[in-house]
Amino acid sequence: MSDALKLYDAELSSRLMLGTSLYPSPAIMADAILKSKAGVVTVSLRREAGNSRAGQSFWSLVKGLNTHVLPNTAGCHSVKEAVTTAQMARDVFETNWIKLEVIGNQDTLQPDVFGLCEAAEILCRDGFDVFPYTTEDLSVAEKLLRCGCKILMPWGAPIGSGRGLNNTFGLRSMRAHFPDVPLIIDAGLGVPSHAAAAMEMGYDAVLLNTAVAKAGDPVAMAQGFALAVEAGRLSYLADAMEPRDMAFPSTPVIGQPFGKDSFGA
Amino acid sequence: MRPDLKKRIKVNGNFQETMSDTLSGLVIELDYADTIIATAKNQEFVRYADRDSTKIADGDEIEILVPMQGG
Numbered sequence: 001m002s003d004a005l006k007l008y009d010a011e012l013s014s015r016l017m018l019g020t021s022l023y024p025s026p027a028i029m030a031d032a033i034l035k036s037k038a039g040v041v042t043v044s045l046r047r048e049a050g051n052s053r054a055g056q057s058f059w060s061l062v063k064g065l066n067t068h069v070l071p072n073t074a075g076c077h078s079v080k081e082a083v084t085t086a087q088m089a090r091d092v093f094e095t096n097w098i099k100l101e102v103i104g105n106q107d108t109l110q111p112d113v114f115g116l117c118e119a120a121e122i123l124c125r126d127g128f129d130v131f132p133y134t135t136e137d138l139s140v141a142e143k144l145l146r147c148g149c150k151i152l153m154p155w156g157a158p159i160g161s162g163r164g165l166n167n168t169f170g171l172r173s174m175r176a177h178f179p180d181v182p183l184i185i186d187a188g189l190g191v192p193s194h195a196a197a198a199m200e201m202g203y204d205a206v207l208l209n210t211a212v213a214k215a216g217d218p219v220a221m222a223q224g225f226a227l228a229v230e231a232g233r234l235s236y237l238a239d240a241m242e243p244r245d246m247a248f249p250s251t252p253v254i255g256q257p258f259g260k261d262s263f264g265a
Numbered sequence: 266m267r268p269d270l271k272k273r274i275k276v277n278g279n280f281q282e283t284m285s286d287t288l289s290g291l292v293i294e295l296d297y298a299d300t301i302i303a304t305a306k307n308q309e310f311v312r313y314a315d316r317d318s319t320k321i322a323d324g325d326e327i328e329i330l331v332p333m334q335g336g
Binding site for chain 1: 296328336
């Protein structure tokens with residue numbers, strides 16, 4: 001059975017999306033991406049320090065990984081900054097995909113959802129395939145879809161916090177409310193079980209960076225996340241049992257020895 | 266360098282003087298001609314094809330960005 005994930009014009013076999021920041025070295029980053037078979041990697045545009053040409057070697061390395069590239073607008077705090085950064089990213093990375101971040105608070109890095117919707121509308125009209133980093137707020141989600149977004153990326157927890165799924169009720173509501181929209185948990189995951197929980201809820205994919213890059217062994221952690229994503233997805237597709245409050249024996253009670261029908265009963 | 270031809274601009278937040286009249290000239294002057302970059306002038310995106318026709322004037326703020334790690 002094919003279980004490919006369709007994101008705009010692409011079909012992906014992996015539901016793990018990885019960031020490329022914060023790794024101990026470029027080689028470890030590349031190894032983590034390759035060994036986890038991540039379907040998408042995120043990248044950014046930045047000013048280059050001095051004449052290092054580090055950007056060119058980074059880009060050559062990423063291109064060699066043969067995976068989909070999702071540029072971001074990380075660090076943008078205004079609609080204007082985000083739109084201009086997206087346009088610049090399209091010029092460099094030659095893709096219409098953009099992970100749209102408009103940051104609203106420096107402590108929590110939570111999205112400015114008003115600016116996000118405004119920027120999403122401009123970019124969708126300009127032909128971008130927008131991946132909006134948003135919250136689990138349903139009215140914001142509705143607005144983003146009306147603007148032309150075909151994917152939503154609610155946060156699990158603040159970026160880089162590793163806290164997992166902070167608002168499972170809200171995330172479940174979002175999944176139930178938009179059954180046909182690809183939903184990706186973006187940000188806040190810390191360990192593979194967080195990813196498995198998101199996938200068991202029916203989320204279509206997870207996007208993370210810090211949890212892998214800052215692990216003691218990023219390559220092993222990337223593989224751990226890949227397995228968790230697969231396990232969670234299989235669990236969701238398999239239609240898990242309903243939990244019960246009381247015990248129910250799994251071993252047959254018929255034929256049990258020393259029961260009430262024995263001489264001693 | 267003739268003082269009347271010099272322009273004082275900002276590149277990536279740093280003040281700089283340039284003799285270049287166009288953005289493509291500035292890119293060459295800064296040794297970015299053979300590298301993959303994206304450009305903006307005064308917070309407006311300038312596509313690769315438009316760098317030749319984009320004039321540089323005193324007080325302009327230029328951004329030259331390169332691919333980098335991102336989350």
